[in-house]
Amino acid sequence: MTPAARVSAAIAILADLEVRRRPVNDALREWGQTHRFAGSRDRAAVATLVYDALRRRASAASLLGGDSPRAVVLGMLRLGRGLEADDIARLFSGERFAPEALTADERGRLEAPPPDMSAPAAGDFPDWLEEPLTRAFGDDLIAEMQALADRAPIDIRVNTLKTSREALAEALAHLSPQTTPLAPDGLRFHVDADGRGPALQAEPEFIQGLFEVQDEGSQLASRLTLAAPGEQVIDLCAGAGGKTLALAAQMDNRGQIYATDIDAQRLAAIHARLERSGARNVQLRVPRGRYDPVRRPEVADPLADLAASADLVLVDAPCTGTGTWRRNPDAKWRLRPGALKERMNDQAVVLDRAAGLVKPGGRIAYVTCSLLPAENDDAITAFLERHDEFSILSAEDVCRQAGLPDLAPCATAAGGLLLTPHRTETDGFYVAVLSNGTTGAAG
Numbered sequence: 001m002t003p004a005a006r007v008s009a010a011i012a013i014l015a016d017l018e019v020r021r022r023p024v025n026d027a028l029r030e031w032g033q034t035h036r037f038a039g040s041r042d043r044a045a046v047a048t049l050v051y052d053a054l055r056r057r058a059s060a061a062s063l064l065g066g067d068s069p070r071a072v073v074l075g076m077l078r079l080g081r082g083l084e085a086d087d088i089a090r091l092f093s094g095e096r097f098a099p100e101a102l103t104a105d106e107r108g109r110l111e112a113p114p115p116d117m118s119a120p121a122a123g124d125f126p127d128w129l130e131e132p133l134t135r136a137f138g139d140d141l142i143a144e145m146q147a148l149a150d151r152a153p154i155d156i157r158v159n160t161l162k163t164s165r166e167a168l169a170e171a172l173a174h175l176s177p178q179t180t181p182l183a184p185d186g187l188r189f190h191v192d193a194d195g196r197g198p199a200l201q202a203e204p205e206f207i208q209g210l211f212e213v214q215d216e217g218s219q220l221a222s223r224l225t226l227a228a229p230g231e232q233v234i235d236l237c238a239g240a241g242g243k244t245l246a247l248a249a250q251m252d253n254r255g256q257i258y259a260t261d262i263d264a265q266r267l268a269a270i271h272a273r274l275e276r277s278g279a280r281n282v283q284l285r286v287p288r289g290r291y292d293p294v295r296r297p298e299v300a301d302p303l304a305d306l307a308a309s310a311d312l313v314l315v316d317a318p319c320t321g322t323g324t325w326r327r328n329p330d331a332k333w334r335l336r337p338g339a340l341k342e343r344m345n346d347q348a349v350v351l352d353r354a355a356g357l358v359k360p361g362g363r364i365a366y367v368t369c370s371l372l373p374a375e376n377d378d379a380i381t382a383f384l385e386r387h388d389e390f391s392i393l394s395a396e397d398v399c400r401q402a403g404l405p406d407l408a409p410c411a412t413a414a415g416g417l418l419l420t421p422h423r424t425e426t427d428g429f430y431v432a433v434l435s436n437g438t439t440g441a442a443g
């Protein structure tokens with residue numbers, strides 16, 4: 001496909017998304033199936049155009065004075081990719097397979113300096129989130145949100161149960177890995193201009209369990225739980241097990257991790273990952289269906305024997321995922337206030353459940369991949385009001401004990417830590433460590 005034909009395809013896919021309101025991956029998959037002539041490089045380039053357009057949807061619409069798929073792609077090429085009006089005119093030539101030629105108005109807008117934009121347009125985020133995001137970032141709001149609109153690199157966590165970062169970097173030298181700036185076990189890979197990264201999961205080292213794909217922010221969040229060898233740990237929202245595996249390695253296979261989730265199906269992927277990783281200190285506690293003591297009392301509590309027993313309960317809470325918008329740019333335009341409310345309710349439920357599982361002197365590590373205070377500091381403040389036996393460990397102490405003193409400036413008003421693409425070049429993650437009683441955390 002020519003570059004212009006790829007642009008036409010991206011505009012058509014964005015138009016389809018508007019009409020059918022479905023996840024972008026479904027639309028891209030269907031496009032690939034119905035355009036068999038497109039090779040893998042074409043498909044990657046088209047997908048990257050679509051994703052980049054979604055990243056810049058609001059600023060592009062502001063530049064072009066409208067939010068049609070064509071306008072958004074035009075604006076993205078100018079603002080996101082830095083193309084000049086002449087370069088864009090060559091793509092929008094009106095020739096076979098290319099989009100229609102530029103109108104005089106479009107050309108004028110592409111040539112003029114960008115207009116003054118509102119914060120949501122300049123930062124490419126939904127209007128209704130301006131107030132909470134301003135609360136989170138103050139004067140840094142636009143810089144933070146622009147960093148969240150950029151593309152993300154691909155990070156892996158080296159499985160230290162089986163190898164070292166140095167040894168794996170050498171084995172993967174043909175993919176030019178770099179060490180992650182903050183996480184001690186991470187390697188980073190960059191994607192090319194067409195959005196293609198290395199096919200890491202096809203590497204023999206992946207099959208041998210020497211690494212897992214995991215964003216550096218998620219690796220740091222696992223470290224900030226302060227999980228230590230020999231501890232009794234409950235991973236209450238284990239899902240597919242990304243953090244369970246990181247904790248097992250951090251604990252050097254010593255002690256015990258009980259991994260569960262409200263939803264048995266979410267745990268399905270964890271079995272093969274555990275097998276590959278060589279983690280031997282993980283016990284799965286799979287509910288017989290969906291664990292919901294209020295609506296489904298017939299489903300037994302898979303942790304019934306673990307009340308008040310854990311040194312650490314990790315609550316990797318269900319959340320809006322606003323911190324992962326670099327990877328899921330369509331999610332930012334689909335998020336609704338009702339979904340935020342639901343997640344806030346889930347967070348309170350799961351935190352209260354965690355409180356009953358921590359032994360005196362133990363701790364809860366509360367983690368979200370959200371940037372919204374309602375899901376972060378506010379959730380913790382409300383929890384501490386409900387549970388006066390808990391107190392928050394200072395962010396500085398947590399960073400020091402985790403061996404990550406450089407993260408201390410990420411402290412939030414309530415004493416949590418907020419990592420962001422702008423601050424730490426990671427996905428957005430929030431971590432707060434809460435101690436049950438006064439004896440404090442391990443370390």
Ligand SMILES: C[S@@+](CC[C@H](N)C(=O)[O-])C[C@H]1O[C@@H](n2cnc3c(N)ncnc32)[C@H](O)[C@@H]1O
Pocket residue numbers: 236237238239240241242243244260261262263266316317318319346349350
């Ligand atoms: C952010 S995801 C977990 C990701 C996972 N820890 C990882 O690192 O790959 C949140 C998980 O919380 C689960 N969940 C939601 N409400 C819950 C509850 N009340 N108790 C336990 N798990 C819950 C969801 O099913 C989902 O798998």
